[in-house]
Amino acid sequence: xxxxxxxxxxxxxxxxxxxxxxxxxxxxxxxxxxxxxxxxxxxxxxxxxxxxxxxxxxxxxxxxxxxxxxxxxxxxxxxxxxxxxxxxxxxxxxxxxxxxxxxxxxxxxxxxxxxxxxxxxxxxxxxxxxxxxxxxxxxxxxxxxxxxxxxxxxxxxxxxxxxxxxxxxxxxxxxxxxxxxxxxxxxxxxxxxxxxxxxxxxxxxxxxxxxxxxxxxxxxxxxxxxxxxx
Amino acid sequence: xxxxxxxxxxxxxxxxxxxxxxxxxxxxxxxxxxxxxxxxxxxxxxxxxxxxxxxxxxxxxxxxxxxxxxxxxxxxxxxxxxxxxxxxxxxxxxxxxxxxxxxxxxxxxxxxxxxxxxxxxxxxxxxxxxxxxxxxxxxxxxxxxxxxxxxxxxxxxxxxxxxxxxxxxxxxxxxxxxxxxxxxxxxxxxxxxxxxxxxxxxxxxxxxxxxxxxxxxxxxxxxxxxxxxxxxxxxxxxxxxxxxxxxxxxxxxxxxxxxxxxxxxxxxxxxxxxxxxxxxxxxxxxxxxxxxxxxxxxxxxxxxxxxxxxxxxxxxxxxxxxxxxxxxxxxxxxxxxxxxxxxxxxxxxxxxxxxxxxxxxxxxxxxxxxxxxxxxxxxxxxxxxxxxxxxxxxxxxxxxxxxxxxxxxxxxxxxxxxxxxxxxxxxxxxxxxxxxxxxxxxxxxxxxxxxxxxxxxxxxxxxxxxxxxxxxxxxxxxxxxxxxxxxxxxxxxxxxx
Numbered sequence: 001x002x003x004x005x006x007x008x009x010x011x012x013x014x015x016x017x018x019x020x021x022x023x024x025x026x027x028x029x030x031x032x033x034x035x036x037x038x039x040x041x042x043x044x045x046x047x048x049x050x051x052x053x054x055x056x057x058x059x060x061x062x063x064x065x066x067x068x069x070x071x072x073x074x075x076x077x078x079x080x081x082x083x084x085x086x087x088x089x090x091x092x093x094x095x096x097x098x099x100x101x102x103x104x105x106x107x108x109x110x111x112x113x114x115x116x117x118x119x120x121x122x123x124x125x126x127x128x129x130x131x132x133x134x135x136x137x138x139x140x141x142x143x144x145x146x147x148x149x150x151x152x153x154x155x156x157x158x159x160x161x162x163x164x165x166x167x168x169x170x171x172x173x174x175x176x177x178x179x180x181x182x183x184x185x186x187x188x189x190x191x192x193x194x195x196x197x198x199x200x201x202x203x204x205x206x207x208x209x210x211x212x213x214x215x216x217x218x219x220x221x222x223x224x225x226x227x228x229x230x
Numbered sequence: 231x232x233x234x235x236x237x238x239x240x241x242x243x244x245x246x247x248x249x250x251x252x253x254x255x256x257x258x259x260x261x262x263x264x265x266x267x268x269x270x271x272x273x274x275x276x277x278x279x280x281x282x283x284x285x286x287x288x289x290x291x292x293x294x295x296x297x298x299x300x301x302x303x304x305x306x307x308x309x310x311x312x313x314x315x316x317x318x319x320x321x322x323x324x325x326x327x328x329x330x331x332x333x334x335x336x337x338x339x340x341x342x343x344x345x346x347x348x349x350x351x352x353x354x355x356x357x358x359x360x361x362x363x364x365x366x367x368x369x370x371x372x373x374x375x376x377x378x379x380x381x382x383x384x385x386x387x388x389x390x391x392x393x394x395x396x397x398x399x400x401x402x403x404x405x406x407x408x409x410x411x412x413x414x415x416x417x418x419x420x421x422x423x424x425x426x427x428x429x430x431x432x433x434x435x436x437x438x439x440x441x442x443x444x445x446x447x448x449x450x451x452x453x454x455x456x457x458x459x460x461x462x463x464x465x466x467x468x469x470x471x472x473x474x475x476x477x478x479x480x481x482x483x484x485x486x487x488x489x490x491x492x493x494x495x496x497x498x499x500x501x502x503x504x505x506x507x508x509x510x511x512x513x514x515x516x517x518x519x520x521x522x523x524x525x526x527x528x529x530x531x532x533x534x535x536x537x538x539x540x541x542x543x544x545x546x547x548x549x550x551x552x553x554x555x556x557x558x559x560x561x562x563x564x565x566x567x568x569x570x571x572x573x574x575x576x577x578x579x580x581x582x583x584x585x586x587x588x589x590x591x592x593x594x595x596x597x598x599x600x601x602x603x604x605x606x607x608x609x610x611x612x613x614x615x616x617x618x619x620x621x622x623x624x625x626x627x628x629x630x631x632x633x634x635x636x637x638x639x640x641x642x643x644x645x646x647x648x649x650x651x652x653x654x655x656x657x658x659x660x661x662x663x664x665x666x667x668x669x670x671x672x673x674x675x676x677x678x679x680x681x682x683x684x685x686x687x688x689x690x691x692x693x694x695x696x697x698x699x700x701x702x703x704x705x706x707x708x709x710x711x712x713x714x715x716x717x718x719x720x721x722x723x724x725x726x727x
Contacts, residue, residue, distance in 0.1 A: 032723035034449040036470040041359065043326040054319040113360040114327070118467065120725070197725050203449040205318075205428035209311045213425035214511075218436035219698065 006184050007158075008167040014191035021194025022202060035200035041114040049104035056098030060137075063091055067148070071156040078149060087148050092141050099134045106131065122196045129189060136182040144179065155183075232508040233531060233542040235551045236419060236439035236582050237477060237501065237693060239491070240563045240570045241412055242682055243588040244641070245498040248410035250274050250371065252490035252499075256414075259489050260476070265468025267333035267358050270370060271475035272490045274412045277625070278386040278400065279373045281413075283329040286461040287387045287574065293323040294459030295422050295577030302516050304578060306426055308456050314428060323456035327467070331368035333358040359467070377401070377408035388624040396618045407616035409588045411625070412498070414490060415462040415475035416573070416581035417441050419529070420511050423474075426457035431472075437551075437696060438503075439582065440477045448472055459577035469723055485695035487687070500681070502558030502692040503551060504582065505531040505538060515578040519628040522575040529580065530565050533558070550694035557692045559681055560584065567678055569637045576628035586682075587622045587634055589641045608646065608664055612638055636669070640678070643668035647675045 025033055039046050067074040077083055106127055109115050140147055154171045161168035172180070193199055256272040275281040289295060293308035308323050317323075336353035344351030357364040373382035378401040389397060400407055417434075421441050424432040431447035432454055434440070443454070443463070450470040454463040463474045478488035486492070491499045506529045514525045531538045533555035542552055555561065563570040563584065570584035612619050612635060619638075623631045643664045650656040665675060681689060699708045 029724060030446045031448075031469075031471070032725050034470055034723075034725070036725055037450050037452055037465070038467070039320065039324055039326070039452065040465045040467050041327055043324065047320050047322070050319045113362060117360045122725075199725065200449070203429070205315070205430075205449070205451065207430060208314065208428040211430055214420070215424055215430060215433040216436045217433045219696075 003169065006180075006187075007169045007172060010184065010187045011162050011167075011190075014187040017191045018193050022199065025194055025199060026202075033199055034203050035197040036118060038115050038118055041118065042108060042112050045104060045108040045112070049101050049108055051101070052097045053101030053105060056094045056101060057134075059094050060091065060098060063087070063094070067152040068156050068159050071152040074152050084146060084149055088141070088146060091148065092138075095134065095138045095141060099131075099138060102127075102131055102134060122192075126189075126192060126196045126198060129185065129192070133182065133185040133189065136178055136185060139178050140182060144176070231531075231538070231541050233505050233538055233545055233547065234439065234508045235437065235542075235547060235555065236504045236506055237417065237482065238439075238504045238558075238560045238564075238582045238584070239414075240500040240560050240584045240586065242496075242498040242500070242586045243409060243411065244586065245496040245682075246274070246410040246412060246588075247496050248274055248276065248375070249495050250374075251493045251495050252412055253370075255489040255493035256475075259478070261473075264358075265466040266464070266473060268327065268330045269464040269466075269473065271462070271464075271473075272412065272414045274371070274410050276371075276373055276375055276377060276383075277409050277411050278377055278383040278389060278621070279379075279408075280382045280385050281373075281411075282370070283325050283461050284368075285329075285385065285387065286325075287459075289459060289577070291323070292325060292456050292459070292461070294457055294461070295579055296420070296515065297578070298516055304420075304512055304516055306422055306457060307459075309426060309453065314426065314453055317453065318428065318451050321452055321456060324452055324465075325455065325461065327359070328368075331370065331372065332364060332366075334364055334366060334369075375408065378406045383408075388621055391620050391624050391629060392618055396620065400616065400618065400621070405616060409617060411573070411585070412490075413460065413462070413573070414583065415441060415477070416460055416579065416583045417475075417477060418579035418581050419506060419508075420515055420578065420580040422457040422459060422577070422579050423454035423463050426453040427451075428453055432463075435479075438479075438482070438693075440479050440482075441474070442476055442479075443472050443474055445469075445471050445473075459574065459579060460581070470725075471723070482693055483696040483698060485693070487691040487693075491691060497690065500559040500563060500690045502560040503533075503555040503694075504558065504560055504564070505533050505542060505552075505555050507531055511580060515580055519576050520630045522578070522628045523571060523630060523633045526572055526575055526580055527565060527568075530561070532565070533561065548694070548697065550697075554692050554694045559685070559690055559692060562677070562681060567640065567674065568633065569640060569678065571626035571633055571637065573626060574628070575626075585626055586641070587626055587637055588617070589638060589645070608642060609639060609667065611642065639668040640670055643670050644675045644678050644682075647672065648679050 039050070109119055109123070109127065144150075154175065157171050158169065172183070189198065193201060253270055253272045253274055257270065260271060261267070261269040270282060273282050281287065285291065289307060295307055296304045297307045299305050309317055334355045334357050336355055338353045341351050341353055354363050355366050356362060373379060377383045383401065389400075392400070399405065417439055418441065419439070421432070421434060424434060424441065428451045429447050429449040431444045431449070433442060433444065435442065448471040450465075450472070452465055452472065454472050455461070455465050457463075463472050465471075466473050478486075478490075481488060487501060491501055510529050514529045515522075517525045533539070533552060539552055543549075560570070563586065570586045572581045572584055575581070619631055619634060620629075622638075623629050623634045627633045646656070646661055646664050647670075650658065650661045665672065670678075
């Protein structure tokens with residue numbers, strides 16, 4: 001019964017809350033749709049925290065999503081000799097990179113008076129949830145060998161069943177509490193996006209690489225007659 | 231030709247007394263808010279000095295402005311498109327709070343609430359960031375009037391081009407010299423801050439050229455802060471957004487002068503319209519350092535040229551704007567007279583504030599116990615100047631002495647001419663020779679004198695109101711809109727609960 005809630009109902013709650021909350025924030029207060037950078041207040045330690053954390057976690061997220069979205073393509077990749085140890089090794093290294101960065105960020109956030117002054121309770125909660133999630137992920141990688149091989153077969157059907165509104169948790173039965181906690185953590189974090197600084201996942205500047213250097217805005221549309229867009 | 235109008239300003243540095251009234255007026259109106267306490271959209275620097283933030287001119291460190299690449303095309307010094315994305319997480323070139331100063335207040339309440347005791351109660355400084363007691367190590371204008379200081383003045387990056395002798399002369403005891411440079415956002419025509427913004431939040435207004443940050447679109451990636459070579463975009467640590475000088479647009483739009491201009495005690499500021507050719511921006515900024523000043527001037531168009539006027543009308547520029555451009559004091563100083571020069575044109579952002587280089591301090595030396603400040607030949611004065619010409623050239627002409635020398639010659643000639651007019655006793659032929667050498671006739675010299683010294687506010691501030699009601703009324707009731715617009719939002723961004 002409780003399992004049904006955590007694995008069958010919680011994902012939907014998280015997804016709905018995330019979509020509605022994010023929409024609300026974009027409509028009501030786009031001014032808040034970003035993280036609160038604190039590099040200005042402390043610029044030394046962050047060098048060793050923010051970069052490793054973000055690079056590690058972005059690569060890991062891609063590595064999590066790819067096998068779940070394209071499990072067949074993934075299994076053909078796995079047949080290449082040496083692919084499995086390589087991808088596991090890289091994943092583990094990225095995990096340690098992200099965890100190391102996160103530790104630095106946590107020590108910085110609570111060890112520096114200026115940073116503490118701009119820390120909200122939600123920041124603290126998110127920070128420790130992420131830490132827990134990364135530690136659980138590392139335990140899975142180390143303790144349940146070759147996750148890259150078994151996880152798509154177990155998790156891809158689960159995700160697919162959620163997506164088709166016929167939630168089926170039979171494949172999750174024998175995974176053990178570490179993996180279960182890791183899955184629940186993912187849903188909780190998803191649901192927290194609109195309520196925390198995680199909202200900055202949606203402020204990625206995708207248009208930037210193709211934007212021209214200069215941007216001119218005319219209050220009066222008449223004035224732009226015959227002008228280039230510059 | 232794409233004719234555009236630009237709100238522009240000239241600072242007559244001979245008249246600046248470094249009183250900071252402009253800074254205070256600006257602070258009281260715009261940056262007296264949490265997170266913005268440390269910002270000085272307008273500040274006045276003592277030169278030689280390291281300025282605000284400390285050493286802002288050092289682009290090796292901050293990587294602001296543009297550089298030419300191998301093919302002669304402009305690119306941002308700090309970032310390419312890919313590098314910019316990597317710098318979202320940590321930007322090694324971003325100045326931190328300590329490059330400015332930690333804002334503070336005092337515990338005034340302790341003066342009333344302290345328990346009775348043997349000592350006087352004191353108000354100790356507390357940080358406006360952490361609320362904790364702090365030791366004040368730097369503050370606004372910390373190096374004010376500190377020419378000769380080994381901490382500040384001697385680290386001025388502009389001193390690099392000077393010889394050892396010139397440096398020693400500049401900082402010699404009893405011979406020390408300094409000048410003031412008031413700075414606001416340059417509202418550049420080729421702004422590096424706009425080009426660097428990942429979110430597309432920064433933009434230049436088409437009608438009047440004011441550069442602004444859209445607070446709704448700003449995502450706090452901070453690229454603009456290092457990208458601006460003048461360090462005139464500031465990061466608000468409380469809202470997580472960048473902010474900058476808005477040239478008091480709510481005032482300018484309604485025909486009032488910006489607060490810094492309005493409050494200027496020395497009446498050193500002149501505000502007006504410049505017309506420029508937007509098609510030539512990149513080409514004009516891709517020339518050698520030596521040619522940058524001339525190249526920048528060539529972008530500025532003559533508002534009395536019928537072809538320029540016709541093109542401007544074709545683009546929909548209001549008649550008032552064209553008329554204002556014809557009466558522009560900035561055009562007179564910058565283009566007609568060649569007296570005002572851009573600050574650090576080598577940053578290649580096409581800055582639109584101009585500075586009349588200071589003639590003062592006068593050259594004065596002790597010769598055999600007699601104090602002598604009359605150079606034997608008028609224009610030799612520049613070679614003996616206490617502030618070396620090369621120093622001014624580094625500030626205002628990318629190291630090119632010629633435009634600075636030409637401007638100073640004219641200023642000096644006007645001074646001699648007016649002295650002859652009002653005091654007499656000077657040889658008219660000699661005065662004529664001085665004017666000739668400076669390339670001035672008597673009428674122009676008188677015009678320069680008139681506008682610089684005895685002009686009234688309507689001559690110093692020539693900007694038409696923007697008539698925004700004309701294009702607001704198409705969509706909205708003007709009366710409803712009236713009074714409802716202003717600077718951004720009063721609501722703080724909410725990021726979490």
